[in-house]
Amino acid sequence: MNTTPTNPGNTEPLVAETVVNRNGVRLFLASRSPRRRELLAEAGYNFDYDHPGLEDSDLIPGEVTPREWVASLAYLKARAGNHVAHATSRTPDVIIGADTACVLDGRLIGTPRHAQEARSIIADLAGREHEVVTGLALICGQSGRRLLIADSARVRIGPLSSQEIDRYIDSGLWSGKAGAYNLTERLAAGWPIQFDGDPATIMGLPMKLLHTHLQRFITSHPETRA
16 A cells, blocks of 8 residues: 555646646636645646535435436536636636545545534544545536536544644644645644545545546547637
């Protein structure tokens, strides 16, 4: 298993400049997540962004699989982001939406709403292996055509003492993070973490899938290109 996340832009050249600049495609990320923005920027993408105004914590999954759930939320965010973009006089060609959740014993774990919930999540994840699933949605700003996919990775967090968990919760760094943690941040802090899969998927935006499908999404349909 890997123990150090690699830069998605370096492990596999994405030539994102070709996608964006040559074709003049305007990208809009329907998120204000600093991690997703960082992943896109590190891969060389030019993009605009904004909060879609959708709070997924207010929604209930129902009888769907984890992959179906995160893909559906990614689509809802992308669709809401399209409305936000046009309401603010921005006209993107492709809107990107994403949503991430952890799965432990078949139970979906999203973003904690408060410190007590975050503490419970980390205590449950410590010493065990869980799955991280991230949904990705692409919407054509002109036609409304859409693509929904999902990726997954396996993560094992080693044992953590109650003191370590308490210090982490008191830091507030769990806020806004699916599963109450960020991979690179926790590795840098010395947490015992191993993983299999795309580290970008664990951090909230599956860059390998995005690059492959974004290119196809753009080149196979002329109305997507400027």
